Amino acid sequence: MTKTYNFILEKKHHQFRHSVDWNLAEEYAEKGLSPIQRMADRFERLCKEEKAVILEGEQIVFLRTVSNLPAIFTDAEWEEIKAGHHIHELGFLSNLSPNYYDTIATGLLKKRETADEYGKQAIDNIIALSDKYLAEARAQGREDLVEVLTQVPRYPARNFREALQFFRILHFALWLEGNYHNTVGRFDRYIYPYLKADMDKGIYTYDSALALLEDFFLSFNKDSDIYVGVQQGDNGQSMMLGGIDEEGNDVYNLLSELCLKASCNNKMIDPKINLRVSKSTPADRYTEATKLTKAGLGFPQYSNDDVVIPALEAMGYDHVDATNYTVAACWEFIVPNVGADVANISAMSYPKAVDTALHKSLSTAETYEDFFAAVEGEIKAECDRICSGIKDLWFIPSPFMNVLMDCNIYEGGKYNNFGIHGTGIATAADSLAAIKKYVFEEKSLTAAELIAAVDSNFENTPELLHKLRFETPKLGNNDDFVDGIATALLDAFGAALKGRVNCRGGIFRAGTGSAMYYLWHANEIGASPDGRREKEPFGTNYSVSLFAKVKGPVSVIASMTKQHFENAMNGGPLTLEFHQSVFADEDGIEKVGLLVKNFIDRGGHQLQLNTVNLEKMLDAQKNPDAYKQLVVRIWGWSAYFVELDREYQDHVIARQAYTV
Amino acid sequence: MIGTIFDIKEMAVHDGPGIRTTVFFKGCPLRCIWCHNPEGLVAQPQLMFKEARCTGCRRCFVQCNHPDCRKFGRCIHVCPQNCLEVAGRTVEAGKLASELKASADILGDTFGGFTFSGGEPLAQPEFLLSLIEELKPHHLCIETSGYTDPDTFGRVIEKLDYIIMDIKLADSEKHQKYTGVGNELILKNFSILKNSSKPYLIRTPLIPDITDTEENLAAIKEIIGGSPWEKLPYNVAAGAKYKMLGMKFKMEGK
Numbered sequence: 001m002t003k004t005y006n007f008i009l010e011k012k013h014h015q016f017r018h019s020v021d022w023n024l025a026e027e028y029a030e031k032g033l034s035p036i037q038r039m040a041d042r043f044e045r046l047c048k049e050e051k052a053v054i055l056e057g058e059q060i061v062f063l064r065t066v067s068n069l070p071a072i073f074t075d076a077e078w079e080e081i082k083a084g085h086h087i088h089e090l091g092f093l094s095n096l097s098p099n100y101y102d103t104i105a106t107g108l109l110k111k112r113e114t115a116d117e118y119g120k121q122a123i124d125n126i127i128a129l130s131d132k133y134l135a136e137a138r139a140q141g142r143e144d145l146v147e148v149l150t151q152v153p154r155y156p157a158r159n160f161r162e163a164l165q166f167f168r169i170l171h172f173a174l175w176l177e178g179n180y181h182n183t184v185g186r187f188d189r190y191i192y193p194y195l196k197a198d199m200d201k202g203i204y205t206y207d208s209a210l211a212l213l214e215d216f217f218l219s220f221n222k223d224s225d226i227y228v229g230v231q232q233g234d235n236g237q238s239m240m241l242g243g244i245d246e247e248g249n250d251v252y253n254l255l256s257e258l259c260l261k262a263s264c265n266n267k268m269i270d271p272k273i274n275l276r277v278s279k280s281t282p283a284d285r286y287t288e289a290t291k292l293t294k295a296g297l298g299f300p301q302y303s304n305d306d307v308v309i310p311a312l313e314a315m316g317y318d319h320v321d322a323t324n325y326t327v328a329a330c331w332e333f334i335v336p337n338v339g340a341d342v343a344n345i346s347a348m349s350y351p352k353a354v355d356t357a358l359h360k361s362l363s364t365a366e367t368y369e370d371f372f373a374a375v376e377g378e379i380k381a382e383c384d385r386i387c388s389g390i391k392d393l394w395f396i397p398s399p400f401m402n403v404l405m406d407c408n409i410y411e412g413g414k415y416n417n418f419g420i421h422g423t424g425i426a427t428a429a430d431s432l433a434a435i436k437k438y439v440f441e442e443k444s445l446t447a448a449e450l451i452a453a454v455d456s457n458f459e460n461t462p463e464l465l466h467k468l469r470f471e472t473p474k475l476g477n478n479d480d481f482v483d484g485i486a487t488a489l490l491d492a493f494g495a496a497l498k499g500r501v502n503c504r505g506g507i508f509r510a511g512t513g514s515a516m517y518y519l520w521h522a523n524e525i526g527a528s529p530d531g532r533r534e535k536e537p538f539g540t541n542y543s544v545s546l547f548a549k550v551k552g553p554v555s556v557i558a559s560m561t562k563q564h565f566e567n568a569m570n571g572g573p574l575t576l577e578f579h580q581s582v583f584a585d586e587d588g589i590e591k592v593g594l595l596v597k598n599f600i601d602r603g604g605h606q607l608q609l610n611t612v613n614l615e616k617m618l619d620a621q622k623n624p625d626a627y628k629q630l631v632v633r634i635w636g637w638s639a640y641f642v643e644l645d646r647e648y649q650d651h652v653i654a655r656q657a658y659t660v
Numbered sequence: 661m662i663g664t665i666f667d668i669k670e671m672a673v674h675d676g677p678g679i680r681t682t683v684f685f686k687g688c689p690l691r692c693i694w695c696h697n698p699e700g701l702v703a704q705p706q707l708m709f710k711e712a713r714c715t716g717c718r719r720c721f722v723q724c725n726h727p728d729c730r731k732f733g734r735c736i737h738v739c740p741q742n743c744l745e746v747a748g749r750t751v752e753a754g755k756l757a758s759e760l761k762a763s764a765d766i767l768g769d770t771f772g773g774f775t776f777s778g779g780e781p782l783a784q785p786e787f788l789l790s791l792i793e794e795l796k797p798h799h800l801c802i803e804t805s806g807y808t809d810p811d812t813f814g815r816v817i818e819k820l821d822y823i824i825m826d827i828k829l830a831d832s833e834k835h836q837k838y839t840g841v842g843n844e845l846i847l848k849n850f851s852i853l854k855n856s857s858k859p860y861l862i863r864t865p866l867i868p869d870i871t872d873t874e875e876n877l878a879a880i881k882e883i884i885g886g887s888p889w890e891k892l893p894y895n896v897a898a899g900a901k902y903k904m905l906g907m908k909f910k911m912e913g914k
Contacts, residue, residue, distance in 0.1 A: 465740050555762070591679050
């Protein structure tokens, strides 16, 4: 590995950082500046405050030296804004996939011509900051960098290296402006022409192109520790590879291959690699991708074009936009350039719907169908509550993000759909399976007995707890009895959102993800009829329950590919965990690849695989210093294990791992 | 035909070609001191106690009326931690086959076949043969110690597509010492295997100072000649299951 790599790994670049204690909010309030004026001014000041740092041997430059972004609103102002609007998370634009590529191909000066006054101001500031780097490059005698920075970002990139540097500058600027979960989009599709031209000219060999790409990938990790989401690592720097173009041609190319390799070699949590595949994906591509899985980063995450594209079209996305889909921070399907979907606006808890119906309706339900209708009613009621609660959505205007989008982002985009996650489907399906079997079919348990047992957290009914938990059909065993219930739940969620119009004129999309709600929603209810005790978390995303005894990954795949995903295509993967030993030889790697292929061929929508090593994680809890580079996947992002809070660590440890 | 198995593993990646499903037969005539599947040794169902999860609630000692608990003197249906599990399930060959075929249906073209492992699958030859009939024409593989009478060995391998057989120790006295039996039958069956037209693989587990000696490996090489040969590295952590079964792991600390 290069000198720069080790420098970053050892966090030596943190020495260049400082924080600022500007009280901008008070100043802006006194001056009576509008939100967009505040954003434009803060960006200008930050660009001026940023210092140009070029590390020895570094190919792709730009390093954050100001570690914080001072608030632009006073607390009182922010409260007032929140009182009048629905504010999503932090209030800044996030989870968008901007059009980096058009800008890389035209240059910022050209973009400036059509930008509004704040966009022009932002562009001027980025160029000024870039010129500081240019001056530093000259001072250091770095002729290569002088050449690159003389061209970009002012003018179009002329080659692979300039394209990468240009991308880095744009991405850096988006973060500095205050946007977050800034995704990368279909990188291999748009950057490949630059690489190809250079390869044709003989400028790069496979290895030298890879080395440059590794340096570029490293740049995503230089500042990621200050891009903290719910936990460190939750930063949304997602890259999409492969997939088809609007004519149905396979996009996968040399750059896609190099990206898989660079990620594998760097072994860092950014960028987060996604791979689009379909029935026509050749088997050896899965083998290549599985080599990255083996590296233990939780990449790549697979999305199935055969399933995702038609579902997006059915939701109203144009064919061209649907074929161009990528993912937001984690796995939510979004459309680059023109899409302004808020793909993670809220979440619906299936187990809560079951819990409410259990207490309200089980004692009066005469059949299981009656009871399920009550559950459907609760899902609908929860969707009513969520959807009606989102009014007057407002984002803090970001002038530079607006420059990079092919739509006026202040007004919304071509698509303004809201995505709602669906949490704990396995807990709910398993609970309903128990109710169906014992209360309605065998009649071995009365409604009152079950409710009392659940409400007492099974304190006085250990035998029932054991039976519900370990001897009752569970999702993940290719058993239609339970799998069919999961299908019905997903359909119910999709139906509950269908036809609703959101406050921006878009639709609501049902999803199969959980994000962090697998912990939050689990604490909203007590124990559940599947034998889950109170405070025990749900599985993440579209996964089986944590304690479900399953036959193995083949049956899990069968169970989790039966559902009608066209009704719930906001995104959220099935996760499978494999012990490291599975990947010990080429043969094992190829077989895991075949299993993925099988998932895709069966019509699964999204899949994410983890390589886990329980022994290492347990040891890392005791000796964190020895495991600084141990990476684990959380819900839609990967993180350094030792930097996670204990509850997230414990959840990863509790997940099922398949060994051989 | 009824037999006893102790596990079914989906997606076995080290047990033959393709994505396979492996069935573990319960009961083995050998007693290799390094065995990492101790629940495969005796033919009868056994209680496994996962002590690490036990909270000491003692509920399993309260008398119950479950017929399957009686022989163990503990209730296996009450533990909130699932510390008690029975290793060993008696099952009819036809029923087992239809359960197993589900994974073939799921995997379609990517399915490799079934592998019979254990324990020693040849210790239940009639059960194995009826299972083989039920599972044809899938690709079928066995992992065996090769310890059975030559007639049975010949009858079974004739029906299989791939044979993985252990030759652990070349010296019969040492074989007796470390596995509980001599190797005469095994070597005899090896010559049957070698003279058959069946594709096969010979495996030797590398046990430090026992099988993993220059002398033993050279002697095995001498016996098997140019046969395909795989040497399996050994993990001492494999001893974990002995304690759960109330058995002693003879390799402890080695």
